[in-house]
Amino acid sequence: MSETAQVSSLPLPPMQYVTLFSEENTKRGRTPRPPPPITDNYSMFGNPYNTDDAVIRPLESQNIRRLYPNNYDHRRELKKLNHSITASFLDLVDICIRNPESEARATKIDDLTLLFIHMHHLVNEFRPHQARETLRVMLEQQKRQRLEIAERFRRHFDKAWELVQQAISTIPEPTESNIKLLIDIERVQPSEGNLNNQACGNGCVEEDRVLCQIIDLL
């Protein structure tokens, strides 16, 4: 839907605003500030809005006659409206048959309009409920996912820990032949309490001393 050969259906970018954000301006910090949040009244696409409006459901008693009592059950009222609409249509057709030019026809059409508006209003009143419900379901899903991930992570963690422990336990005991090598290694890098080094570090030093003593005695 953007640019065809002749006419673009989209408005042009606001060049006089865009040029204010040139390179130098951004570097010098002289770009215009973002617009402040709007309070109170504003108009959008020609309709006046107010930030204090009851979130999604402005009261019907603004412009239109109200047909249902104050505390009502949405579903029952919706059903009654549905039946009223069908009956009203029948009446309209009747009027058209008998006396098409009477003003009763216009009245009937107005009635139908009112009924339809009511129906849409009642359906819209369900929307915040739906939004909260969606939010609730999303939160539940998120919580379930987090717990699942934590669970799986813990399982992998335990498996990895087991593997490492196994590997440590299968390290061959230092025998006479490889003691010298271990001594050299100890000199090469000072151990800082790492797993492996700790496991063989202390053991090496101990058995190293013992074997040295044995060799000295020989």
Next chain:
Amino acid sequence: MADRLTQLQDAINAQADNFCNAIGILQQTAPPATFPGFDRAGNRTPQQQQEDHASLFATLIARCAKDIDVLIDSLPSEDSTTELQIASLRRLEEGNEDAAARLREVVSEGELMLEKIQNALHDIAQTQLAMQSTSPST
């Protein structure tokens, strides 16, 4: 497949369309009526061989009204009120925060172990290098 509210809205609009179309088409395709008591011989019978728009539209409108009824029935009742919803949202949020804390804890443990293992591997690699440098024949 839109959600129930959107379906309901669409059904209501479809019903309105049905009304308008019904009246419009019936009016356009209506054969001329006879005057009572003004007997003209001949064409009294309206041509019923043409598509019977009247009954078609009647069926459509009735069916649409039934659909709207069914959709209305499927909506949630007044039991789950706003307060209930808000309360359950709050509970869920706390539960979510707990789950997040647990996850964070597990992840940090994992990261710690990862670091240790990486250090160990680093040491092993250095050891091997040292071994190779001290005994180049092996």
